[in-house]
Amino acid sequence: xxxxxxxVLACALIVGCTDGQVAESGSAALPNSTQGLHxxxxxxxxxxxxCIMQAQILAGMEGEFRDRxxxxxxxxxxxxxxxxxxxxxxxxxxxxLLADASGQEVRRLSPGVKSAGEVRSLIELVN
Numbered sequence: 001x002x003x004x005x006x007x008v009l010a011c012a013l014i015v016g017c018t019d020g021q022v023a024e025s026g027s028a029a030l031p032n033s034t035q036g037l038h039x040x041x042x043x044x045x046x047x048x049x050x051c052i053m054q055a056q057i058l059a060g061m062e063g064e065f066r067d068r069x070x071x072x073x074x075x076x077x078x079x080x081x082x083x084x085x086x087x088x089x090x091x092x093x094x095x096x097l098l099a100d101a102s103g104q105e106v107r108r109l110s111p112g113v114k115s116a117g118e119v120r121s122l123i124e125l126v127n
Contacts, residue, residue, distance in 0.1 A: 028083025030103030033070045038106065038126045040069040040119075043085060043095040045076040053113045054094040061116050068126045069098070098122050 033039050042058065044051035058071065065071075074081045076093070084090075088097060092111025096119065099105050109122055 033101040041097040051094040
């Protein structure tokens with residue numbers, strides 16, 4: 001229960017800090033980025049410890065990538081998101097994927113909790 005509350009708070013921090021740039025999860029197609037920015041897609045199970053840890057890391061570094069990427073949360077608990085797991089071949093969580101504004105994959109990190117430095121190196125691909 002405490003982990004779920006923390007994840008909700010971490011996600012709220014990211015949502016609150018990005019001025020609406022965090023999009024809601026949705027259909028089997030990743031929506032286009034309304035700001036024309038690349039998308040950092042975070043595949044997660046909201047009750048999983050590693051996913052909660054990854055959410056904390058992302059919340060802590062939000063200011064670094066606010067103007068470079070839109071963060072998208074794709075959750076195991078949202079039925080509409082399940083198609084995205086299949087579309088991108090996500091089999092392990094947490095998973096981070098960089099997509100262009102139209103949703104085409106640019107690069108992904110291997111599943112598991114990634115440090116701020118690893119996330120930073122992924123986002124640095126956006127120029």
